[in-house]
Amino acid sequence: MSRSVKATVTLLLGLLIAYGSNKESMAQTYGLGSPTNEKEIAPWNIDVGPDGVGLPAGQGTSQTGEPVFLDKCAACHGVFGEGVGRFRALIGEKSSLTSDRPVKTVGSYWPYATTLWDYINRAMPFGNAQSLSADEVYAMTAYILAMNDIITEDEVMNAETLPKVKMPNRDGFVFATGPDIKVDACMKNCVDKVTITSRATGNNGAPANTEQDR
């Protein structure tokens, strides 16, 4: 065996050993943490997927949802889902998305009805999260969908029907794949004329001098 071949073989062998030991360290387990199971974690396992996986038993309609909505939601979201102050509106038209006043609501923007169930269940009412029964969440979901004319007032929402609801903006999203803006780094005489289009002085949309105590 020539010296160079020997060197190559030694190098390859070394790399193999290095790779092997590296793989081993990757595969090492530490035996830390304790086993758990789906039953134990059920109270925390609250997510609902777009396919409906995770939706519990129960049901509701817009009609059963109305009194609950008026009692627990309308103070912030408005009696008609129009939004109060800076709290979000729940109703809106998809056509607004290309206007100069886009409104991103359940009706205009949300791609999946299951997301509505998931979000109400995990985070609403604001300040009293995870307090609603499954029936109440179904009813509230139905009420908001009906307000947006996506379902009728007597349509029953449950684990089977909710994932089948086709939202108006279901096809409105594209997965981001890499940077969307590609420009060059020009160094000299890059623009002919510089025009100031917007100035902040005297245009403090929100007060800039708000100070809080440390």
Next chain:
Amino acid sequence: MSKLDQRTELARLKRRGFLRNSLLSVAALTAGRTGSAEAASGVLQIPDWSKQLGSGVGTEPYGKPSIFEKNVIRRFLPLLLPTREASISFCPLQDLHGIITPNGLFFERHHAGTPKIDPDVHLLVIHGMVNKPLKFTVNDLMRFPSISRIYFLECAGNGALEQRGTSNNALQFTHGLLSCAEWTGVPLRLLLNEAGVRKGAKWLLSEGADAAALARSFPLDKALDDAMIAYAQNGERLRPEQGYPLRLILPGWEGVANVKWLRRLEVGDRPWETREETSTYTDLLPTGKARQFTFIQEAKSVITSPSPEHPMPGKGYFVINGLAWSGEGKVKRVDVSFDGGRNWQQARIKGPVLNKALTRFEIDWQWNGQQALLQSRVIDETGYVQPSYKQLRKVRGMYSMYHNNAIQTWMVHSSGEVENVQIS
């Protein structure tokens, strides 16, 4: 001038709106002293603090900044969002130095307030498409081999107020949803290895223990790459506002994906389409379609000195200082323009230059008192070039709101004042 007099003088100047910063105030007062007592006697004065004992050790068991730095604080815009529990506070970038953000000044974004979590009760559950569902106490996680890494965190909405035109005349509000810390914790891949990820798994759901139970999906590739479960920040345990006791860190990715108060990771084969990845944190385009899972905070930079908060101190030499960062990796180059982007000069990159961390740059300037339009533009190691507003809006229109990484323009007036402007 006694300490009390100094403070009274500071308060008077601030009340009258002459000074918005204590550093400048101190400088002004020092100048004032030199102008009076010293001019009178012609020699330097010996101040009280050189004669009397200072406070003893342990006076502040957890130390605080000098009382003269009282103006260096997080600020929020009361009218921006409906309640303080679902709101944001901005980091005072105009007063920070180097690349590390002090923990008390790190920007905040909460969806249901900061919970008070008992670390002895808190658990992290890993389940779903794994061979062995596991729960970890915080102490369990601290027994694993740990890593410490410096990464920036930027809210996807940083700059959102600026997308349709200038809003506030303050660096703190144009760019302050940005901070950088050294995070210590466990690589997520070690924990996933412990649970054994099943074949076919592609996504994870991360969920917080706050009253928003904030939930976000992210790809398994990121989990096995550089994701970590952090329990410490800049040498101490995480601050409550930053997720105490556990936070998911997805380096270079939008802030919201770095779920705070982390209680659960579920392994699955598709995203969950949660509210925070559909209704919000998606980028609406002029076509009416929206980009979804825009995880990466693309390269961005801003001049931090001068700024609207800290005008030019006078003619002559001035070193322009700024920050650059990229969610794709390291900063490679930063250019500065003095004429609104007509011509550019390369700035000096000041080390350290770290992967997905804030990076400092500077450039010399002999200011002759003339009006100038200052800009900075970063190029990262992938070759990505930070766009101008014109270039950004050409692709994204006026309403994409999130991930605004356009070039900032500061107009330096001949008075030395600095104004937030946009140009075309």
